[in-house]
Amino acid sequence: MKKVEAIIRQEKLEALKAAVHEHYEITGMTVAQVLGCGQQKGQNYVRGQKVLTTLLPKVTVSFVLADEAVESVIDLIIDICHTEEVGDGKIFVYPIEEVIRIRTREHGRSAIS
Numbered sequence: 001m002k003k004v005e006a007i008i009r010q011e012k013l014e015a016l017k018a019a020v021h022e023h024y025e026i027t028g029m030t031v032a033q034v035l036g037c038g039q040q041k042g043q044n045y046v047r048g049q050k051v052l053t054t055l056l057p058k059v060t061v062s063f064v065l066a067d068e069a070v071e072s073v074i075d076l077i078i079d080i081c082h083t084e085e086v087g088d089g090k091i092f093v094y095p096i097e098e099v100i101r102i103r104t105r106e107h108g109r110s111a112i113s
Helices: 010-023 067-081
Strands: 002-008 030-036 044-046 049-051 056-065 089-095
Touching: 002 010, 002 067, 010 056, 010 067, 056 067, 067 089
Parallel strands: none
Antiparallel strands: 002 056, 002 089, 030 056, 044 049
16 A cells, blocks of 8 residues: 655645546545745745745645555646746655554455555
8 A cells, every 4th residue: 555645736626526436446545725835935045034935735645545546646736737937846655554444343354545
């Protein structure tokens, strides 16, 4: 299992949610509003003074998936969120050692389906 975490533009969230529910049998996702900066807002110097970086509002969307679904979900995220502009976001993939559903004590894949 893997955790796929995407930091995306806020305005792309609804389209991504709709596409995920239409194309996949993913039963859960986690969404959080975050602030961050990347290439679109680096350090600047104005008249020799360092200007603080501005944090921009973004959304983090996380999925825990079976290994075989990871690449297709990544492709979907890129297709929906790509604008060819700086600030489109990043996707991170993490290995998941174990998942446990608290209510039923199920472990592994059955805990995420």
